[in-house]
Amino acid sequence: MNKQTARELLMDYLYDEISKTDRERLENYMETHPEFRREVDELRATRSLLSKAPDVEMNEKIVVMNPQQRSFSEWCSQAANLMPRSIWGKVTLSAAACLVFLFVIASIINLSIQSTQNGFSVHLGYGNQPTEAALSAKQVNVITKKIHQQDVKTMAAYAAKLNRSNQQQLQQAEEHFEKKRIKDLELFKQALDQYQQKTNYQLLQTHRVMGQIVESVAANYKQNNK
């Protein structure tokens, strides 16, 4: 056996997956090659250390979904288990079921219950709803007359109110225009007075200037005559 073959058999020998013949051959080789034996011993020691590692303990379990496929009979039996067991529970459940059933039926057949003068009326289906009996002609006349009188009163009250409102507005307008007229007259009078004063002042000034001119002319004339 050469070194190459020994190396090839090394792992088989180390892990005891070697045939009896090869084992004997390899052991013979090791007896004559102490460095190879030393290597085998070292690797065996390494393995021995690795084997000291404790087993891995992990308590977590994978949750596996398990879709349940129930037959109809299984479903029925499981549903029956959900029913209440006490008498009161059964009675309550039955009453609730009846109530729900009635509501559903009433909804389907359009059940309606109405209060009338003669008592209660029950109607099924989707036809016209029953109405109360019609009024007599006399009752109609009385009601019409009452409505008419009421309308007349309402209209009269409305007209009076409208009239008062109009009068108030008219009066307010008159007062407004009167005040405005008086104010305009006062303003006009003031403007006229101012104009008159101004005119008088200008006349006075004119007379004064004319007098001075006359005096000046007269004085010049006297000097020329002398």
Added chain:
Amino acid sequence: MRDAELIEKFCRGDAQAFNRVVERWQPRIQAVAYRYFNSHDEAMEMTQKTFIRVYKKASTLDDYRKFKAWIYRIANNLCLDETKRAGRRRSSPVETLRNHPAAKLDGDNPERPLHQKELEAILQKALQQLPPEQRMVIIMKEYQDLTFREIAEILEIPESTVKSRLYYGLQKLRDIFDQWNLNKENLYYE
């Protein structure tokens, strides 16, 4: 009932058969993932992903008798994918391990016996130093008791490659243990 029968039943619509498969295989897949990632959370996540893939792809399994290799292959592929995806560098050069905490721990008192939890932590850390391919082969061989033939079938590589990866992986572990002064003499169990 054998795995092949269970998986065949599941493919025919028996959900309970899948539950049995999960119950039977969860500890093994979890153990592989835990040894690989050294993390309970990641191990749990990988286990769940493995069974989800089994659930979805079971119908594509040609030979139900190959279920064992198939489920290990799924777990292995998911672990490697996760390593690549996360860009983890779980393996590091041996030279960088000289100042490893475990080495320091032993260096302070080489004679101090190790307790079981410490030993587990150190072994796990040592495993993380290996390249993913070597690590997975060592996990399968040392902790899952699979034969070389089975591992080769799972990883879809020749048996010689399996042995080669195992050899180099063990050598690297031996070097790491030497640097950390970890040997049989300082092991102690409570």
